[in-house]
Amino acid sequence: xxxxxxxxxxxxxxxxxxxxxxxxxxxxxxxxxxxxxxxxxxxxxxxxxxxxxxxxxxxxxxxxxxxxxxxxxxxxxxxxxxxxxxx
Amino acid sequence: xxxxxxxxxxxxxxxxxxxxxxxxxxxxxxxxxxxxxxxxxxxxxxxxxxxxxxxxxxxxxxxxxxxxxxxxxxxxxxxxxxxxxxxxxxxxxxxxxxxxxxxxxxxxxxxxxxxxxxxxxxxxxxxxxxxxxxxxxxxxxxxxxxxxxxxxxxxxxxxxxxxxxxxxxxxxxxxxxxxxxxxxxxxxxxxx
Numbered sequence: 001x002x003x004x005x006x007x008x009x010x011x012x013x014x015x016x017x018x019x020x021x022x023x024x025x026x027x028x029x030x031x032x033x034x035x036x037x038x039x040x041x042x043x044x045x046x047x048x049x050x051x052x053x054x055x056x057x058x059x060x061x062x063x064x065x066x067x068x069x070x071x072x073x074x075x076x077x078x079x080x081x082x083x084x085x086x087x
Numbered sequence: 088x089x090x091x092x093x094x095x096x097x098x099x100x101x102x103x104x105x106x107x108x109x110x111x112x113x114x115x116x117x118x119x120x121x122x123x124x125x126x127x128x129x130x131x132x133x134x135x136x137x138x139x140x141x142x143x144x145x146x147x148x149x150x151x152x153x154x155x156x157x158x159x160x161x162x163x164x165x166x167x168x169x170x171x172x173x174x175x176x177x178x179x180x181x182x183x184x185x186x187x188x189x190x191x192x193x194x195x196x197x198x199x200x201x202x203x204x205x206x207x208x209x210x211x212x213x214x215x216x217x218x219x220x221x222x223x224x225x226x227x228x229x230x231x232x233x234x235x236x237x238x239x240x241x242x243x244x245x246x247x248x249x250x251x252x253x254x255x256x257x258x259x260x261x262x263x264x265x266x267x268x269x270x271x272x273x274x275x276x277x278x279x
Contacts, residue, residue: 002170010166013269017158024151024277038273045162045269053169053262054117059106069118073125073270080132081278084139 009052016045035081039074046070110252113259117266120234124227124267128274131223138219143279145220148211153204154276157197158268164193165265168242168258175254183254184246190261191242194235201232224275231267238264 002010023037050066051057107114135142171186208214208221215225238261245257 002166003173006166006169006173010162013162013165014159017155017162020158020273020277021155035278038277042269042273046266049162049165049262049266049269053165053265054259055108058108061103062107069121070270073121073129076129077132077274080129080136084132084136084142086139 005052009048012048013045016041016048032082032085036078039078039081043070043074109255109259113256117259117263120263120267121270124231124271127223127227127230128271131227131274134219134223141218142220145218145224146276146279148208148213149224149276150204150207151276153200154272157200158272160193160197160200161265161268164190164197165262167193168261172251172254172258175249175251180249183249187242187246187254190258191239191246194239194242194261197235198232198239201228201235227271227275231264231271234264234267 020038020041023034023041047067047070051063056063056066104111167186167190171183171190174180174186175183205225213221215222238257241257241260245253
């Protein structure tokens with residue numbers, strides 16, 4: 001059986017995915033808040049996969065490095081999205 | 088990893104590298120794949136700047152429900168793959184194999200759903216040369232689907248050649264596929 005930690009990670013991923021669906025279906029299309037929310041949830045999902053599934057939580061240094069890389073990527077994606085939406 | 092008797096900065100850098108779980112080369116692959124897919128998604132968003140209305144109209148033709156279901160399929164498959172490694176580390180080889188087969192089976196489910204998605208686009212006459220949105224859509228999701236195929240094959244291989252080291256490496260690749268999908272999904276399917 002999977003460990004409790006793995007099951008918690010999986011439940012977190014399911015909840016975050018459900019959150020993405022909720023925001024996407026209820027948020028105003030093209031809204032900056034909706035886009036920001038969806039990208040934040042994507043970052044949190046990526047963090048759970050890295051920390052729990054890939055075991056990166058054992059190294060604070062590498063967790064920070066990957067947090068930084070994914071954070072920069074998502075911030076740049078959000079900026080490009082806003083620019084493309086004429087904001 | 089044995090780094091010998093190093094001193095100073097050499098020692099410090101090797102200590103940092105030894106903090107990575109599993110194989111260093113697997114982490115090099117994970118980092119490079121994140122950069123490759125990240126660059127492709129950035130290009131997608133950059134081209135969207137020139138035609139946001141066209142991208143929104145094209146994206147409205149995508150099946151968000153199928154993509155959301157595929158997210159659940161992949162993260163569940165990731166759980167099964169991680170459980171396989173834990174079982175193998177505990178010495179339960181047959182249990183580990185069973186978890187790998189479930190993980191790989193879910194990978195095949197992902198590909199079947201993706202196949203239906205592509206077929207529905209083809210039935211509408213939509214292809215890679217329809218417009219820039221669909222060129223990126225087919226290239227990015229197709230490249231990801233190829234990774235899923237490779238991952239399923241790898242999981243099958245390590246169910247047979249089932250050393251802990253082999254299994255850890257294959258499962259790390261499987262988690263990479265998962266990781267790329269959770270970043271790809273909102274940008275390609277949701278942001279409008």
